Structures are given as C-alpha cells and as structure tokens.
Amino acid sequence: MSESSHNQRENDTLNALQELIDVVAKLRSPDGGCPWDLAQTPQSLTPYILEEAYEVVDAIATGDPKAIADELGDLLLQVVLQAQIASESQQFSLADVAAGITEKLIRRHPHVFADVKVDSVEEVHENWEAIKDKEAENHQDSQSLSAKLNRYSRQLPPLIAAMKLSKKTAAVGFEWDNIEGVWDKFHEELAEFEEALHHEDKAQQQAELGDILFVLVNLARWYDIDPHEALRETNHKFIRRFSMVEAACDRPLADYTLAELDVLWDRAKAIIKEQGN
Structure with a gap:
C-alpha cells in the first residue's frame, strides 16, 4: 500500500x-x-x-x-x-477512553514500545500479568487476591468467572495434587447434590449444583478444555439435532410420544455423525 x-x-x-x-x-x-x-x-x-x-x-x-x-x-x-x-x-469523553487504552497498551507491551526482550508468547503473558499486578497496587480494593476474585465474579459470566477463579487460585498453590483428587471431589459433590435433591430445600439444591459445576470447571482446566466453548458448541449441536427432528415431523411435536421423538433424535444424531459433524 x-x-x-x-x-x-x-x-x-x-x-x-x-x-x-x-x-x-x-x-x-x-x-x-x-x-x-x-x-x-x-x-x-x-x-x-x-x-x-x-x-x-x-x-x-x-x-x-x-x-x-x-x-x-x-x-x-x-x-x-x-x-x-x-x-x-x-x-x-471518547477521547479519554481512546487515550486511556492506548496508554495501557503501550505500558503493557514493553517488548514492543521499550527495550524489554521476550522469547515466547508465554513470556509476553507473564510480563502482562506482572504489569497488571503492579498497576493494581495503586488501587486499594485490588491489593488482595480475594478482592481480584470478587471482581472477576462480578464482571464476568459465571462459567468464565469460575475458570478465572480456578486458574488464579491454582497459581498460588490452592490446588489438588493430581487429577484423581479432582475426580474424587466431583463424585463427592455429585453425592451431596443427590442427597440435597431428596432431603434439602431448593436453595440448598441450587448450592450443591453450583458446587458440581465449579468442580467440572476445574476438571476442564486440568484437561485444558474451555468449558465456555464446550457448552456453546453443545448448545449449537442440540439445536441442530432438534431442528432435524422438527423437520422430520408431519404433525405438532406435542402429538408425538417421547419414544417416537427419541427415534427421530437418534436418527438425527446418526445423520450428523455420518456427515462428520
């Protein structure tokens, strides 16, 4: 150009x-x-x-x-x-917004705008986090890790926040020794959820379900899986299968038995599998 x-x-x-x-x-x-x-x-x-x-x-x-x-x-x-x-x-003003983010980008990229040398993407990320931590020292409510975690919980969607909380606390040693410990915790929470469903009120049932979801996020972290993207893809997959079921129906869905809908669902799954999706 x-x-x-x-x-x-x-x-x-x-x-x-x-x-x-x-x-x-x-x-x-x-x-x-x-x-x-x-x-x-x-x-x-x-x-x-x-x-x-x-x-x-x-x-x-x-x-x-x-x-x-x-x-x-x-x-x-x-x-x-x-x-x-x-x-x-x-x-x-909008000028303040633009100037602020420009200054922040320059400050957080010393390997581009200053004389800091980096050899990998990992080093860039480490420097970025270190600079953020130094910036946080200027904010009284951001000095403790728990204050940062609280901010993530307020500002991010719950599933993304859970992963952030999990990663940040694991980085300071609040972590299982091995993946078996995470699986043990999952089964423990699952049992507590089942118990709550039979003997506790709705608030306790919700709390126990939240515990299961949080452990699942930790499992995803251990296996390097993005739970947010995983659920997003499952939602898309469900809609695609359901749309095929709907297209195969020649009368209102409510007129079909569950067994009939299951047959159509399994057929949709098979077709999608054959297509490699």
Missing part, C-alpha cells in the same frame, strides 16, 4: 468515526434528538453491551466478514453512547 493510499484510508477511518460520534450526539441532543436515546442511562444500556458482545462472538464463529463488521458496529455504538452520556456530565 502506497503512503497516499495509507493516508487516505486513515482519513476515511477518522471521518467515519467522527460521523458516528456526531450522529450519536444528535440522537442525545435535547434539541431535536431521539426520545428513546435521551431516556437511556449507562445502567439501562448495560444489557445491550452484553447482547452486542455475544453477537460479535457469534458472527466471528460464522466467519462471515459482513456479519462481523455489522456486529462490531453495533458494539462500537455502545462504546460511543456510553462516552457521549458521560461527556454530557463532564465525567469523561
């Missing part, structure tokens, strides 16, 4: 971003803006941030560039909206 083409591309990017900023500002303007946008708060927009982030992940899984670009745009809108609302009360 020539220098002129590169400069033109940069200008196009900056112009497109500025146009988005201007549109969002207009939507939030008390003078002719959109009533819905004007009614939004950072809190009311939170569900949309989560929704759009997951839609980006789904688009990336499809590999469709147009879908990815479209969903990234929706997510970018949420960033610009949050910054616009904050700027209206002089809290921070």
Whole structure:
C-alpha cells in the first residue's frame, strides 16, 4: 500500500468515526434528538453491551466478514453512547477512553514500545500479568487476591468467572495434587447434590449444583478444555439435532410420544455423525 493510499484510508477511518460520534450526539441532543436515546442511562444500556458482545462472538464463529463488521458496529455504538452520556456530565469523553487504552497498551507491551526482550508468547503473558499486578497496587480494593476474585465474579459470566477463579487460585498453590483428587471431589459433590435433591430445600439444591459445576470447571482446566466453548458448541449441536427432528415431523411435536421423538433424535444424531459433524 502506497503512503497516499495509507493516508487516505486513515482519513476515511477518522471521518467515519467522527460521523458516528456526531450522529450519536444528535440522537442525545435535547434539541431535536431521539426520545428513546435521551431516556437511556449507562445502567439501562448495560444489557445491550452484553447482547452486542455475544453477537460479535457469534458472527466471528460464522466467519462471515459482513456479519462481523455489522456486529462490531453495533458494539462500537455502545462504546460511543456510553462516552457521549458521560461527556454530557463532564465525567469523561471518547477521547479519554481512546487515550486511556492506548496508554495501557503501550505500558503493557514493553517488548514492543521499550527495550524489554521476550522469547515466547508465554513470556509476553507473564510480563502482562506482572504489569497488571503492579498497576493494581495503586488501587486499594485490588491489593488482595480475594478482592481480584470478587471482581472477576462480578464482571464476568459465571462459567468464565469460575475458570478465572480456578486458574488464579491454582497459581498460588490452592490446588489438588493430581487429577484423581479432582475426580474424587466431583463424585463427592455429585453425592451431596443427590442427597440435597431428596432431603434439602431448593436453595440448598441450587448450592450443591453450583458446587458440581465449579468442580467440572476445574476438571476442564486440568484437561485444558474451555468449558465456555464446550457448552456453546453443545448448545449449537442440540439445536441442530432438534431442528432435524422438527423437520422430520408431519404433525405438532406435542402429538408425538417421547419414544417416537427419541427415534427421530437418534436418527438425527446418526445423520450428523455420518456427515462428520
């Protein structure tokens, strides 16, 4: 790419971003803006941030560039909206957001922007974590590991948070001696769950189920399996099989017996297996 083409591309990017900023500002303007946008708060927009982030992940899984670009745009809108609302009360601006992440990237990549030498991806990760820990020393509520774990629990989806908690505590020695210990713990928790189902109230049953799920996350960590992706793929697999069952039905599903549906389900499983999926 020539220098002129590169400069033109940069200008196009900056112009497109500025146009988005201007549109969002207009939507939030008390003078002719959109009533819905004007009614939004950072809190009311939170569900949309989560929704759009997951839609980006789904688009990336499809590999469709147009879908990815479209969903990234929706997510970018949420960033610009949050910054616009904050700027209206002089809290921070989109420029502050961009400057902050730029400074952080430079600080956390001394092997690129300074004279630190690294020989592997693992070293990069270790340096990144060490720099993060040093940054955390400036925040009173982040000095202890338990405070960090609490933050992960608040900020991440439960399954991802469980893996994070498991990894962080294992790194400081809070760990089983071997995989057999993890399996023993799983069977112990499974027995306690079964006992709760027969003799305890709903709250205790839920607590025991949570214990099982947490041990399963630890098993996944020991076997280097991503439980979040594993469950996501299982959800997709279930939907694909169910759609084949639904397509094979010539009357409402409720009119079929469970035995009949099981036959259709097994047939769908066999077809997918033959297809290698």
